[in-house]
Amino acid sequence: MKRHSHKIMYYETDKMGITHHSNYIRFMEEARVDFLEQIGWPYEKLEEIGCFSPVIAVSCQYKTPSTFGEIIYVEVFVEDFSGARLKIGYKMTNAAGKTVCEAESEHCFTNRDGRPIRLRNSFPEFAKVLEGLSTKE
Amino acid sequence: MKRHSHKIMYYETDKMGITHHSNYIRFMEEARVDFLEQIGWPYEKLEEIGCFSPVIAVSCQYKTPSTFGEIIYVEVFVEDFSGARLKIGYKMTNAAGKTVCEAESEHCFTNRDGRPIRLRNSFPEFAKVLEGLSTKE
Amino acid sequence: MKRHSHKIMYYETDKMGITHHSNYIRFMEEARVDFLEQIGWPYEKLEEIGCFSPVIAVSCQYKTPSTFGEIIYVEVFVEDFSGARLKIGYKMTNAAGKTVCEAESEHCFTNRDGRPIRLRNSFPEFAKVLEGLSTKE
């Protein structure tokens, strides 16, 4: 799996001179989209076949600030996957290898009408891929 | 017409210590939404009845920077309205009365499917209100 | 304490038709800034006297989506305050009284150079106010 990389833009900094903390939540999404593409289930396709995955929780621990011009590398891993919920972990590091932040997001799955679905029943092939990637023992 | 007011948030500043210039384009939208509400045609209602108004052009001249904690006042006026196009002007000032920026946006009107409509035919009452407000001679 | 209110803007929605989840992290900041102002220690003043409070962690559990035009009410409370760290809780509700999300942020305190400070030593009056508001038993 190739790490996602994001170059910090000027518009992502704040008057403290560093990347505004809310943007890392966006980088998580970016990295997740990249990850889904790499495992063969791009989010655009998922939405086309009627599989939506709203975010039900996020958390982020900030370790080292970043700023304009820096490249942040984001590792993504499936922390846990039950038929109904998906927990994704993120580790962001800077060019020097220092941890920028560690984060998690949790997702459920719904159909086009927003009704919860069990991925194993509705999209068993996608469910199998996520199970295979789960790092939970 | 009551001016729209916006308090600059920390997340709207950049590492230069001032409000990032892209945010004023968002304040224009905020003020436009407020204006439509004040004239009795809130954008939520317009979308409900199938009247969409995509932005086809924006421009903004920045005069005085603003920063975190400041309140910006936005005056909105209908600069020109033909049956098909609407041009809106914006003047933003700070608490000291200094001009922060002057801006314009242009809009067309479409139905739910994105097809262009002439407002005078499809929504004549809304068209009449805009005509009455037009400052063009 | 007056709840903070935020009207959802069009630019805060995403193609799912709802408020993008990353924006709630920004509403937390907005509500925190409002809270600090209400308790007599506005963030602008804190920065002026050399008291910075970087975010070291955030978490948010999303319960009910919101969308364009809705007003979200944010209650803020001091969950815990040690001399070095501050934990703030947030409860966001919609007009119908339903919980939109529950969230937390953690902060440390630094001087102008980014060096950690103990609030009780450097700014004892501000520390006393936070202690008085702490809901921790």
Place this chain on the structure above:
Amino acid sequence: MKRHSHKIMYYETDKMGITHHSNYIRFMEEARVDFLEQIGWPYEKLEEIGCFSPVIAVSCQYKTPSTFGEIIYVEVFVEDFSGARLKIGYKMTNAAGKTVCEAESEHCFTNRDGRPIRLRNSFPEFAKVLEGLSTKE
């Protein structure tokens, strides 16, 4: 000169299902930063040597909407450069070669204290590069 490319993120879309118009102002900045890097004067370096270039005006004409997952290509060109002011043009196209938008930004130059400088006097080598790239006849 290599065109800048930007993949549209989910957080950049709005409830109309398309890229929110304010984001193109950010893509202009991204492309400008990329352009400055390519011509050997990265913005990080410019700020280090005390050369700031605030945006004094932007304009954008939207031609074709874009949405989540699409890649937008941005061409950047120096439209005009006097010693004091710089006008940059942008042409954004989608994968099918259709024009997404055409835009312009205007910049002045200041020192660290925000005082206007004439680039030809203060940073003659950078001024020479911009003059050489100017497409104005």
